[in-house]
Amino acid sequence: MTTQRVLRLAINGQPVEVPSPPERILLDLLREDLNLTGTKRGCDLGTCGCCTVLLDGRPTLSCLTLATLAEGRAITTIEGISSGTELHPVQKAFVECGATQCGFCTPGFVLSAVALLRDHPRASRGEVVDAISGNLCRCTGYTKIVEAILAARPGGPG
Amino acid sequence: MATPRQPELRLLGGAIPYIEGPLKVSGRAEYTDDMKRPGMLVGKLLRAPWPHARLVRVDATKARAMPGVFAVLTGERYPTPFGVLPITKDETAIAVDRSRYIGDIVAAVAAQDELTAERALAAVEIDVEPLPEYSDPRVGRERVDVPIHEKGLNHSNIQKEVVQHFGDVDAAFRAATATVRVRASFAGVTHAFTEPQCTIAEATPDGRLTVWSSTQVPHYLHRALSEVLGLPMHRIRVVKPEVGGGFGGKSDPLPHEIACAALALETGRPVKILFDRDEVFYTNHGRHPTYNDVRIAADAEGNLLGYDIEAVIEGGAWSSFGTVTTYYNGVMAMGPYLLPSFRYKGQRVFTNRPPSGAMRAHGGTNIRYSVEVGLDELAEKLQLDPFDLRSRNALPPNSTTINEFRVTSTSFLKCLEAVRERSGWADKWRRLPYGQGVGLGCGFYISGSNSPIHFTPKMPQCTVHLKADMDGGITVHCMQADIGQGSNTLLAAIVAEVVGVSLDRIHVSPVDSDVTPVDIGSYSSRVTFMMGNAARKAAEGLRDRLVEATHQLTGYPREAIRVGVERFEVEHRPDIGATYMEALHQAIQTTGALQSTGAYTSPPVGGTFKGARAGTAPAYSFAAYVAQVSVDDETGVYDVEKVWAAFDCGRPLNRLAVEGQIHGSIHMGLGQFMGESMDYRGTRLMNPSLLDYKIIMPHQMPEVECLLVGADDPEGPFGAKEAGEGPLVATLPAVANALYDAIGVRFYDLPVTPDRVIKGLDRRRTDSRLWKGH
Numbered sequence: 011m012t013t014q015r016v017l018r019l020a021i022n023g024q025p026v027e028v029p030s031p032p033e034r035i036l037l038d039l040l041r042e043d044l045n046l047t048g049t050k051r052g053c054d055l056g057t058c059g060c061c062t063v064l065l066d067g068r069p070t071l072s073c074l075t076l077a078t079l080a081e082g083r084a085i086t087t088i089e090g091i092s093s094g095t096e097l098h099p100v101q102k103a104f105v106e107c108g109a110t111q112c113g114f115c116t117p118g119f120v121l122s123a124v125a126l127l128r129d130h131p132r133a134s135r136g137e138v139v140d141a142i143s144g145n146l147c148r149c150t151g152y153t154k155i156v157e158a159i160l161a162a163r164p165g166g167p168g
Numbered sequence: 169m170a171t172p173r174q175p176e177l178r179l180l181g182g183a184i185p186y187i188e189g190p191l192k193v194s195g196r197a198e199y200t201d202d203m204k205r206p207g208m209l210v211g212k213l214l215r216a217p218w219p220h221a222r223l224v225r226v227d228a229t230k231a232r233a234m235p236g237v238f239a240v241l242t243g244e245r246y247p248t249p250f251g252v253l254p255i256t257k258d259e260t261a262i263a264v265d266r267s268r269y270i271g272d273i274v275a276a277v278a279a280q281d282e283l284t285a286e287r288a289l290a291a292v293e294i295d296v297e298p299l300p301e302y303s304d305p306r307v308g309r310e311r312v313d314v315p316i317h318e319k320g321l322n323h324s325n326i327q328k329e330v331v332q333h334f335g336d337v338d339a340a341f342r343a344a345t346a347t348v349r350v351r352a353s354f355a356g357v358t359h360a361f362t363e364p365q366c367t368i369a370e371a372t373p374d375g376r377l378t379v380w381s382s383t384q385v386p387h388y389l390h391r392a393l394s395e396v397l398g399l400p401m402h403r404i405r406v407v408k409p410e411v412g413g414g415f416g417g418k419s420d421p422l423p424h425e426i427a428c429a430a431l432a433l434e435t436g437r438p439v440k441i442l443f444d445r446d447e448v449f450y451t452n453h454g455r456h457p458t459y460n461d462v463r464i465a466a467d468a469e470g471n472l473l474g475y476d477i478e479a480v481i482e483g484g485a486w487s488s489f490g491t492v493t494t495y496y497n498g499v500m501a502m503g504p505y506l507l508p509s510f511r512y513k514g515q516r517v518f519t520n521r522p523p524s525g526a527m528r529a530h531g532g533t534n535i536r537y538s539v540e541v542g543l544d545e546l547a548e549k550l551q552l553d554p555f556d557l558r559s560r561n562a563l564p565p566n567s568t569t570i571n572e573f574r575v576t577s578t579s580f581l582k583c584l585e586a587v588r589e590r591s592g593w594a595d596k597w598r599r600l601p602y603g604q605g606v607g608l609g610c611g612f613y614i615s616g617s618n619s620p621i622h623f624t625p626k627m628p629q630c631t632v633h634l635k636a637d638m639d640g641g642i643t644v645h646c647m648q649a650d651i652g653q654g655s656n657t658l659l660a661a662i663v664a665e666v667v668g669v670s671l672d673r674i675h676v677s678p679v680d681s682d683v684t685p686v687d688i689g690s691y692s693s694r695v696t697f698m699m700g701n702a703a704r705k706a707a708e709g710l711r712d713r714l715v716e717a718t719h720q721l722t723g724y725p726r727e728a729i730r731v732g733v734e735r736f737e738v739e740h741r742p743d744i745g746a747t748y749m750e751a752l753h754q755a756i757q758t759t760g761a762l763q764s765t766g767a768y769t770s771p772p773v774g775g776t777f778k779g780a781r782a783g784t785a786p787a788y789s790f791a792a793y794v795a796q797v798s799v800d801d802e803t804g805v806y807d808v809e810k811v812w813a814a815f816d817c818g819r820p821l822n823r824l825a826v827e828g829q830i831h832g833s834i835h836m837g838l839g840q841f842m843g844e845s846m847d848y849r850g851t852r853l854m855n856p857s858l859l860d861y862k863i864i865m866p867h868q869m870p871e872v873e874c875l876l877v878g879a880d881d882p883e884g885p886f887g888a889k890e891a892g893e894g895p896l897v898a899t900l901p902a903v904a905n906a907l908y909d910a911i912g913v914r915f916y917d918l919p920v921t922p923d924r925v926i927k928g929l930d931r932r933r934t935d936s937r938l939w940k941g942h
Contacts, residue, residue, distance in 0.1 A: 047202035048195015050412075052362045053445040057858040060362055088195035097190060105189035108824035111832065112652025113192030114362040114412025120193055139866045146858060148361050148413050149652050150828055151835030152866040 017077055021046070022090025028077075036080055037061045037072040040087060048088035048117050052146075059145030062118035063087050069122045069144070088117035091124060100124050100162040109158035111149035118145045123159045131164050178733065179661045179671065180886055183824040187657045187671065188410075188650075197410045200366035200382045205438035208368070209238055211431050212285035213424060213441065214275040214292055215450065216267035219303075219520040219851035220316070221296035223265055228275060231291040236284035239434040240292065241276045246430050250392040252385075252420040252525075253621060256327070256487035258317050261396055261426035266299070268316055268485040269520045270852055271450030273423050278431040278439045303851045305482035305517035306459065316485065316518040325518040327483050328494040330779060334570040335509025337465075340474030344465035346549045350542040351461045352916040354534045355845035356482065358454030359527055360863055363412020364443040365451065367425045369432035377433065378405040381425050384414040384649050385689030390681055391622065392421035393429055408679035414651040415836070416526035417453050419691045420488055424451075449856035453488055453525030454846065455533065456481035456516070460497065462538040470552050472561045474509035475501055479535065481524070483516045488525035490516045492617075495782030496531020500897075501539050502569050502783070503612035504580045504790050505561040510570055520851045526691060528836055529896040532613055537918070540609045540901030544908065554608045554905070555593065558792070559584050563612075572775035576787055577881040577889070580612070583792035583814035586875040591794035591812040597909060604798045607905025611793075613894030614785035615884070616694030618770045628767035630698040631685035632706040634663065637761040640749055642667065642710070645677045648687040648699045653892055654825035655695045659703050661822065662885065666707035667714065668731035669748050685765075693890035696821065697786060698768045700885030705766030713762050717754035718746045771883070787881045789894035790816040795870070795902035799910045801929055804922030806910075808838060808870040808903055815895055816878035819887035827874050830895040834872055837899030839864045843919045 014029045021044070028043050037054075040046040040063070049072055052060030056074040063072045064086035091098045100123045103109070110116040119142055126133050126141040133141070138159045139152075147155060161167040191197040228240035243264035251257040263274045275292045279285035302308045302316065308325035316325050341347060367381040377399060383389050383406075390406045393399070411418065424441050431439040443451070460479040466472050479497040483490045498512030547557040562580050569575065587608075588594075596606045620629050633645040644663055650656040660674035677684055687699055711731060718736040719726045728739050737745030746754070755762055774784035792814045799806040813830050820826040843862045847854040855861045880887025904915055913928035 041202075045204075046195075047198075050199075050363070051201060051442075052364065053858050055445060055857060055859065057445075058362060092194050097194060101190075101193040104193045105185045108183070108185065108828050110186065110189055110192045111654070111828055112361070112363065112413040113188075113197050113410060114199065116192050117195045142866050146362060146863060148359070148415070148836070148863065149832045151831035151833075151864070151872070152869050153831040153872055154824075154828060156866065 017081055019080055019085060021085045022087060030077055032078060034077040035073060036075040036077045039077040040072060046087050046089055050114055050117060052114065059118045060115050062121045062145065064121055064125055067125060067128065069125050088120060091120060098124065100127065100159065103158040103162035107154050107158035107161055109150060109154040115145060115147045119147065119155055123162065127163060133163065135160065177665060177886065179665050180821045181819060184657055184661050184822045185824060186654055187660050187676065199363055199410045199412055200368060200380050201442050203368060203380060203409065205368060205370055208438040208440055209278040209280060209435060210282045210285045211428050211439040211441035212277050212282070212289055213273045213427065214289040216263065216272040216274050217270060218267060218296055218298060219270055219301040220299040221267050222299055223263060223267060223274065223294060224297050225293070225295040226274065227293040230293065231277065231288040234284070234288050234291060236280040237277060237288045238437060239278045239431050240288060241427065241430055241434060246396050246426065248396045250396050250421060250426070251487055252388055252489055253487065253491055256491055258319065259423055259486050261423050261430060269522055271522055272485065273427060276427040276431055278435050301520045301851050303519055303521060303848060305457065305480050305519055308517055308519070309515060316520060320518065326515050327487055327518050328491045328516045330494045330498060330512065330514040332498060332571070332779065333511045335474065337474045337476050337509045337511040340509045341465045341476065344473050345468040346546060347463060347465045348542045348545040348549065349463045350538045350916065352538045354458040354918045356454055356457040356524065357527065357840045357844045358449060358452050358846055358861070359415040359417035360858065360861060361413030361415060361417060364445060364448050365418065365422065365424065366440065366442045367428040368438060368440045369429040370438040371432045371436060376403050376405060377429060378407065379425065379429050380407045380409055382411045382418055383408055384411065384419040384651050385691060386647055386649060386679055386681060387686050387688050388621070389421045389425055393426060396426050397429060397433065406681045408649055411649065411651040414690065415528045416530055416691065418651070419526055419689065420453055422451060445858060446856040449853060449861065450522050452484065452522035455527040456483065456493055456524040458497070458534040460535060460538050462542050464542045464546055466546055466550065468550070470550050470557045470560050472505055472507055475507060477501055477512045477535070479514045481514065481516050483518050484521045484523040485518065486523040488523050489530065490524070492782060493531045495779055497535050499571060499783035500532035501535045502571060502573065503788060504563050504578065504610055506563050506567065507570055521848060522853060528833065529613060529893040532897050533840065533900065536611050536897040537900045537904065541904050541914065544607065544905040555584055555588050558610055572780060573784055574773040576883065577818060577879060578788065578790050579816035579878045580790040580792065582877040583790055583816055586877045587792045587794050587812045587814035590873060590875060593794060596796070603801060603910055605906045605909025606794055606796045607902050607907070607909055609793050609898040609900065609902030609905060611791040611894060611897035612788050613890065613897060614692060614783060615787040615789055615890035616697045616770070616785050617692035618773055618784040618786055619781045620688055627686065628769045630687040630702040631765065631767045632699065632702040633685050634706045634710050634764045635761050636710055636752060638753065638756060640752065641673050641675055642669070643675045643677055645684045646687050646699060647679050647681065647684040648695050649679060649690040651690050653690065653829065654822060655690070655699060657825065658696060658822055659699060662700055662703040663707045666704060667711050669734055693892045693894065696888055696890055697884055700888060702766040702768040704885050706764045709764035709766065710762060713755050714751040717751040721746045721750065721754050786883055787889045789889050789891065791894055791898040793898035793902040795906045797903060797906040797910050799907065799925065801911060804925030806907065806925060810871045810873070811899065811902065812873045812875065813895065814875040814877055815891065817876065817891035818878045818881035818884045818889035820876045820891065821886060821888045826876060826891045829891045830874050831872055833895035834899050835864050835869060837896045838903065841900045841903050841918060841920055843921055845919050
């Protein structure tokens with residue numbers, strides 16, 4: 011048997027204790043142990059960005075992160091972005107602009123965008139493109155995703 | 169009953185955000201891998217490391233004896249062959265006697281966890297005898313010692329050969345003033361959807377089997393499961409959760425889906441199979457690697473006289489949709505021009521590489537590239553503007569092509585006009601400085617394959633059921649598969665439009681074969697046209713019941729009652745009428761919940777010769793794109809700066825979705841042009857990962873201007889046609905022709921990577937016959 015130890019994590023503002031082997035990957039812990047299935051598994055290799063979460067506010071690939079390295083740090087998943095059933099402005103913009111099609115990559119894009127706009131509320135188009143360059147989308151050609159993020163800036167797209 | 173007058177469209181034609189959008193952006197949309205069933209086991213597949221081998225001994229005894237292993241299946245358990253086309257069933261759930269490519273499934277395990285499953289796979293003992301391997305479709309077209317499939321033409325590896333001749337091509341070429349010839353090669357490309365395939369299957373003691381799967385075509389999966397597993401269809405329930413992209417790659421019934429169900433039957437426990445990303449690549453079913461040879465003849469004025477086309481396409485290990493693909497690689501050359509003669513010889517050849525199949529703009533992309541590049545060359549020879557050459561030959565509305573396609577609506581000329589003006593063609597073409605250029609590419613595509621794949625039993629291609637109960641909601645049941653293209657939203661919007669209610673009253677039922685009537689799935693760009701018409705009919709039936717109820721409540725004649733917003737009212741007396749709820753509650757008094765059905769069956773079109781059905785459709789979309797590029801001739805790196813996309817999808821019903829389809833199509837077309845490639849060393853795929861298989865990144869994506877200029881189609885729902893695949897085909901030749909305008913080099917081998925640009929420039933500098941600049 012692999013040794014288990016209790017990980018103490020803070021996920022979406024809630025303290026969580028999870029017994030876990032030391033090699034547990036954060037993505038597996040979120041999806042399998044905690045049923046936080048909004049974080050998507052697209053490749054398991056850090057190449058697609060579908061599993062993006064925020065670690066202390068920074069976009070991080072949860073498929074390449076050992077859960078134990080997230081101890082003592084704030085983890086934000088897509089489930090922590092909306093407040094109850096009220097969508098975050100970035101999420102609203104994604105819906106209204108048609109920035110989600112199949113939706114599988116969408117949680118990762120939303121988290122990358124939320125982190126960008128928190129630090130750079132008036133991010134330029136170029137900064138938006140840079141910020142999402144770790145997320146792959148096969149449906150939208152990114153066009154409406156960029157539009158949505160620009161529209162979600164405080165003060166709007168202008 | 170007289171049909172009440174439809175008021176101005178209220179929802180359709182605008183920008184309608186996806187109804188499930190809020191669930192997708194919040195991570196609440198449920199994909200197959202997000203589901204768990206009690207007691208669920210992990211299914212894993214053993215994949216062949218050999219290109220082509222006879223399976224002499226497959227012994228799972230040791231694997232089965234391992235603790236935590238519930239079942240190990242090998243090929244002989246369910247050997248019945250299946251395939252998406254009834255005429256070419258040559259796949260099995262698990263390889264029987266022979267494996268045919270690196271990645272072929274040779275055993276399946278269900279175990280308590282992933283690690284145990286992996287260990288069990290490693291314990292399966294297999295002795296093989298290697299067989300000759302084939303990695304090039306151009307060889308293996310003669311008699312071979314060991315054909316990949318027994319049914320190969322004359323003991324060769326040719327899966328399908330098509331020969332067609334309309335008009336007199338030889339006479340056309342004798343009479344021609346100008347001819348061009350394009351010989352091109354195309355690397356294979358794959359769908360690269362973000363959601364890896366996932367299937368959950370559960371067999372229960374009541375004798376039923378439920379399969380949840382990431383599929384575009386639940387109905388064909390339903391049929392294949394029944395055939396291979398020997399269970400009647402009514403004891404199988406197929407459910408489609410949200411699907412994270414398909415683009416054709418989830419339209420065949422796939423072996424792992426059947427293997428997963430077999431494991432569930434074997435163990436009595438729910439089993440989930442989730443692909444690793446490399447398994448997605450090995451499963452492929454992407455665009456066929458292609459070699460084509462296109463000759464075009466024209467007279468001095470630029471009237472097209474004929475095409476003479478040959479194509480060799482690589483099928484990989486299975487037939488899949490390949491018979492259709494073989495036809496499409498010829499007939500998709502046909503539009504958007506009127507052509508007096510046409511000859512085509514196409515061969516699809518098996519190799520020991522991952523199977524090719526249907527991918528967005530299936531069968532049309534590569535041939536349209538060669539034709540459209542050829543037309544650019546032809547225009548230059550005849551000293552014509554590329555626009556003038558194309559408009560001179562445009563297929564008129566309500567015409568028949570030489571191979572008997574019935575063409576009704578076409579706004580191709582409007583597409584040409586709009587894109588010529590908006591792109592500033594007159595000031596740019598041959599006028600931009602060296603290194604910058606513009607190019608034109610055009611296309612057409614089927615708005616739904618006119619023929620269903622299965623003809624038994626005789627039934628419509630789509631059926632929609634509506635239920636309106638006392639709560640005021642309307643539930644829509646239909647097996648159409650929303651895979652991100654927005655068909656759920658369109659279904660809801662059509663019903664809301666016709667019945668005159670707000671969109672939030674409409675609930676689109678999840679796809680579930682126990683509940684939703686058959687639609688034959690998301691492929692061939694058929695959904696808007698076929699589902700849209702079926703939904704409209706179903707909604708009109710419901711509306712008529714509510715008009716009848718309003719007549720009963722008001723005493724005014726049915727003919728005088730019109731649909732308002734959440735209200736039915738008397739024409740010229742809008743103060744008299746009934747609210748939707750009043751009319752509904754009147755209508756259900758004796759029957760209870762209202763039900764209504766609508767269905768769509770395509771019209772009888774096309775010729776009667778062999779293969780005449782391939783490429784027939786109830787309508788066609790048309791496209792004219794201009795791309796603008798800039799090239800760095802030191803490095804060969806180029807930017808596609810902007811694409812003006814004029815597209816005729818009839819009336820666009822949801823502008824947000826149509827624009828999204830155009831953007832996504834351009835993304836995928838550019839990817840194939842600029843860098844996507846299934847790279848092989850012999851039979852071994854070298855880049856089965858999203859790191860090494862390079863799709864277009866955000867900074868490479870050009871600005872796109874969509875010009876939706878289509879006129880209403882006479883048979884499309886509210887005048888609409890497809891916008892899912894047609895928007896792809898014009899992209900590649902537009903960029904190729906723009907590169908020629910920029911640097912004077914033609915590219916005949918895709919993808920056009922920077923090193924190929926440099927080689928092209930070297931060729932141009934050393935060959936005095938080639939282009940010397942503006």
